[in-house]
Amino acid sequence: MKAIIQRVTKASVTVGEEQISSIGRGLCVLLGISMEDTQKDVDYIIRKILNLRLFEDENGRAWSKSVMDQGYEVLCVSQFTLHCILKGNKPDFHAAMPAELAQPLYNNILEQMRTAYKPEMIKDGLFGAKMQVHIQNDGPVTIELVSPSAPLDPKQLSKQEKQQQRKEKTRSKVPSESGRERATPRPRGQDPNASSGADGDVSSEREP
Amino acid sequence: MKAIIQRVTKASVTVGEEQISSIGRGLCVLLGISMEDTQKDVDYIIRKILNLRLFEDENGRAWSKSVMDQGYEVLCVSQFTLHCILKGNKPDFHAAMPAELAQPLYNNILEQMRTAYKPEMIKDGLFGAKMQVHIQNDGPVTIELVSPSAPLDPKQLSKQEKQQQRKEKTRSKVPSESGRERATPRPRGQDPNASSGADGDVSSEREP
Numbered sequence: 001m002k003a004i005i006q007r008v009t010k011a012s013v014t015v016g017e018e019q020i021s022s023i024g025r026g027l028c029v030l031l032g033i034s035m036e037d038t039q040k041d042v043d044y045i046i047r048k049i050l051n052l053r054l055f056e057d058e059n060g061r062a063w064s065k066s067v068m069d070q071g072y073e074v075l076c077v078s079q080f081t082l083h084c085i086l087k088g089n090k091p092d093f094h095a096a097m098p099a100e101l102a103q104p105l106y107n108n109i110l111e112q113m114r115t116a117y118k119p120e121m122i123k124d125g126l127f128g129a130k131m132q133v134h135i136q137n138d139g140p141v142t143i144e145l146v147s148p149s150a151p152l153d154p155k156q157l158s159k160q161e162k163q164q165q166r167k168e169k170t171r172s173k174v175p176s177e178s179g180r181e182r183a184t185p186r187p188r189g190q191d192p193n194a195s196s197g198a199d200g201d202v203s204s205e206r207e208p
Numbered sequence: 209m210k211a212i213i214q215r216v217t218k219a220s221v222t223v224g225e226e227q228i229s230s231i232g233r234g235l236c237v238l239l240g241i242s243m244e245d246t247q248k249d250v251d252y253i254i255r256k257i258l259n260l261r262l263f264e265d266e267n268g269r270a271w272s273k274s275v276m277d278q279g280y281e282v283l284c285v286s287q288f289t290l291h292c293i294l295k296g297n298k299p300d301f302h303a304a305m306p307a308e309l310a311q312p313l314y315n316n317i318l319e320q321m322r323t324a325y326k327p328e329m330i331k332d333g334l335f336g337a338k339m340q341v342h343i344q345n346d347g348p349v350t351i352e353l354v355s356p357s358a359p360l361d362p363k364q365l366s367k368q369e370k371q372q373q374r375k376e377k378t379r380s381k382v383p384s385e386s387g388r389e390r391a392t393p394r395p396r397g398q399d400p401n402a403s404s405g406a407d408g409d410v411s412s413e414r415e416p
Contacts, residue, residue, distance in 0.1 A: 132344055140339060
């Protein structure tokens, strides 16, 4: 699961002429669900969205407060294009979870987020609809979150694995659909312990 | 180098009360430069931004045309927060290139992009300023680009490497600054051939 989190002064969603959702200060989250996501990914992403310290405190100290600390809102919009694999310059979205599977999981994520924070603070778009998402990115501050078992980018495959695949491809003289699928493998991240848990004051105090 | 590319109906940047930049249809690019970026990363990112097929053609066929094909504009804003490493819930930005080094490289990227397309089609923000970036994400369509030698996420380290590090940490009884730095290593992607070059019609025709 991938999430692009933008800190916003305000954000809203329109479908056609109608505004269907809006928030004031808070986070606009574009959420991409992959074929391989499980409850573990859901738990990680929700925890991070709600607890990431992206806001300043009352003394102007940056990176001190979370969206929950500040009582700000979250606008969450499904975004399958985040699981894009490039075929040259053309995007391919087969790594994204198909809509019929992603929609119930997405709704579930929203429900869990509402339970973990407050129902009225979590807004969303309209799953599958063509939307205009109006984002006033404040800073700007944009964070990319990748959940523990999200598929790696193909470019992050080791050279060795790629060479092995090339060899296999050369050996097989008959092109096949399954062979084509193997040409864009999706290895998995191997260690779910993304964050060290060390919460010491080690962050750069650099401002956007 | 990382780029978050949002397909937009329009986008603009304000600093204080003043609008300093605006585009109509096109791409809003939030660009994060890391400590390890070189000219190779610059070339890759520029080529992809300008050639990615994120727009439909005159017959409504999705993922057919690039921003250059359509004569649309690009708004590019520097965004160091993309090279964020989480220390628990606190973001750390030491992996981002320091501003004094990043600014000339960023200006250089803009110049190269203007040369590759048309100078008047590439707009930017105000490097280092506190900005409001107004983004009307159309779809939404959001693509994350990672250049060939961008540092991997620490979570994408192999389990083996992590275990090795833990062992080393346990052995050393004296905590040190350099030890702490090693706890968030930044391995490099090993194969720069991110895209297969195969431009066949293999993309999902799924719409946002």
